[in-house]
Amino acid sequence: MPDTFGTGNMKDSFDRKSLSFLISGLILGSVAVFLSLNAGNVSGEEAAQDLVSTLEQSSGQDLELVNVQESNGLYKVDIKDANNQLSTYYITRDGEMVAQDAGMTNFPEFRQQVSAQANFSSCLEEEGVVMFGNRSQRSTAAQIQLLGGPNMVSGIYADVNNEQVLNQAQQLGIERIPAFATNESAVQGVQTVPQLEEFSGCEYNG
Missing domain, CATH: 3.10.450.520 (Nuclear Transport Factor 2; Chain: A,)
Known part of the structure; x- marks a missing residue:
């Protein structure tokens, strides 16, 4: 009887310890799952x-x-x-x-693109580049969108509907718009970003 009774106590003690470890494990596991699900989240x-x-x-x-x-x-x-x-x-x-x-956008990529467009436009402005155009024409609208929209070109854009701007463009020998010009040279027609990089010396880090 004593041996049987003693074995029972040991078994009960073991079961309680096992249950305690099991509960602790479940709690820790739940915390780990919660943290993993929320890892990388922002407010x-x-x-x-x-x-x-x-x-x-x-x-x-x-x-x-x-x-x-x-x-x-x-x-x-x-x-x-x-x-x-x-x-x-x-x-x-x-x-x-x-x-x-209905559209889905990768936000970090979009943010990087906007930053690259802003930096590129700032560089064009610093280099004295002027974009001549006519907003009513599709080619000018396409060029503006290629550079990121009206806000991105606001510092360099000059519209030939303004007579003074038109005279300036003519003095630079510009016959076709959109066109980009400095005091020394000009390129005419819609330009890609690599073409503008070569013309201006600015880099597009997009």
């Missing part, structure tokens, strides 16, 4: 502010962050422009993808 406010900053740099507009909330595992971000027009974006919790309407 909704941080993701939204990053998006607003990038869109402002791209568009040249002052934007207002109206609301950020979680929706179906995403951050729903409402942004208002200067005309009080509201736009809604959805950002993944890791801040990697942004969706608007």
